[in-house]
Amino acid sequence: MRRRSLLLAAVPAGLVTLAACGDDKSASSKASPSPSGSASSVPPPKIVEGPLPAITAGKKFGEKPTVAKGDGEPSKDLAVKTVIAGGGRTVAENDFVQANYLGQVWATAKVFDNSYDRKTPLVLQLAKGSVIDGWRYALQGKKVGSRVEMAVPPTWGYGSSGNAQAGIKGTDTLVFVVDLLDSFNSKSSAKGKEVPQNDAALPKVGTNTNGSAPSIDVPKSDPPTKLVSEYVLEGDGPAVKADQSILCQFKGIVWDGGKTFEQTYGSGRLSQFSVQQMQQVLKGLAQGVTGKKVGSRILVVVPPSLGYGDTPPPGGVIKKGSTLVFSLDILAAM
Structure with missing residues (x-):
């Protein structure tokens, strides 16, 4: 039996959760890309380029975006677009990412959470069971410094149960705009x-x-x-x-x-x-x-x-x- 870490939360790939990352203020009443049980055993999605709603304001990297309501029916696949291409390190599965993001419902444009207003970027791991599969698949291969927009169907989001606390139904496709600020893996070191x-x-x-x-x-x-x-x-x-x-x-x-x-x-x-x-x-x-x-x-x-x-x-x-x-x-x- 593996001895429990003396530092409580030494985390192997795939075992960290959002709740361990954020403070109570950021996680108590909002939905975030945290684990969803319904997304743990589904096959990988097909990734397509759209449709995706327009970003109408806050178009620069690091600015809080305003995103239009989805036009018509969303794709049944995972729609992903690199809105701004960064030049930093390429993100891989099981990496930790530090990101600002905004999430809203496709059909209503209702924003259910964003980190820009909190002025506290999210840090989480792109690992199975640690984040919704839409994020896990959409952000792999992207570079630090990029802005990525994605539309995540329920299958790769919160599943058929949705997230009632955040007003997300089990049929809702979710739209995210993500600014990738940094990434880390087991080979990362301080650079001061x-x-x-x-x-x-x-x-x-x-x-x-x-x-x-x-x-x-x-x-x-x-x-x-x-x-x-x-x-x-x-x-x-x-x-x-x-x-x-x-x-x-x-x-x-x-x-x-x-x-x-x-x-x-x-x-x-x-x-x-x-x-x-x-x-x-x-x-x-x-x-x-x-x-x-x-x-x-x-x-x-x-x-x-x-x-x-x-x-x-x-x-x-x-x-x-x-x-x-x-x-x-x-x-x-x-």
């Missing part, structure tokens, strides 16, 4: 500016950005008794807030002996966790990521008082009184 590591009393962390695990060299001295959180690579994104969740790569070792107790590098997965929930598990790590910029690699040294103390996880290299050392790449915050 290198910060000098001059304190000989602290571990030195590698600065490679090729998706491989960075080295962590622990000095032959006693560990600090207070929390340490320092930039190794400083990104230029917004600072992580205490009420957000983050998507990250990480490596965790114990100070004494330098043994790795867990890492995402080389595992085919990323880690995603709520900072608030992490407060209940590893208070020092939650405090260490708070206030740090997205796109950064940080060194976090967690003393026992802010870690597991005298109650370490059973069966591992973490012992009573262990000081923990993390190298953590903050890929996205949501």
Whole structure:
């Protein structure tokens, strides 16, 4: 039996859900491209170019779009169009995407959700069971920086049950406009500016950005008794807030002996966790990521008082009184 991740939400491909990504405000009363049970066993759709309703305002990438009502009957297939072609990384299945989007009903043009007004892009994984199949198939092969419009029939949306909370019927075709802001996979790394590591009393962390695990060299001295959180690579994104969740790569070792107790590098997965929930598990790590910029690699040294103390996880290299050392790449915050 696979041991539960020490970071609660290390997510293999296909297991992350929208509920784990967003805050309560963004998910409580709106429909989003989150999993639909009815879409889990259907065959792949045929992808066609239209019909698709016109975008009548907000036509630039990143602007909140206004979309006309669908004209006539929508296609029974998945209609997809690249409205604006980006030049970034090509998105593949099981990647995480960061996107702004607007969703409305074909027949009525009723907007049931959009991320533009919240000013908080959505982060989710294009994996079976993690997002409606319409998104999963429509966004594969698209490039970061693209605006994509799609019309999703119920079969690849919320199924015959619809989404009553959002006013979506089981017969509704849904129209989405999606601005692809970024994408991440298990080989992603922070890309920030290198910060000098001059304190000989602290571990030195590698600065490679090729998706491989960075080295962590622990000095032959006693560990600090207070929390340490320092930039190794400083990104230029917004600072992580205490009420957000983050998507990250990480490596965790114990100070004494330098043994790795867990890492995402080389595992085919990323880690995603709520900072608030992490407060209940590893208070020092939650405090260490708070206030740090997205796109950064940080060194976090967690003393026992802010870690597991005298109650370490059973069966591992973490012992009573262990000081923990993390190298953590903050890929996205949501």
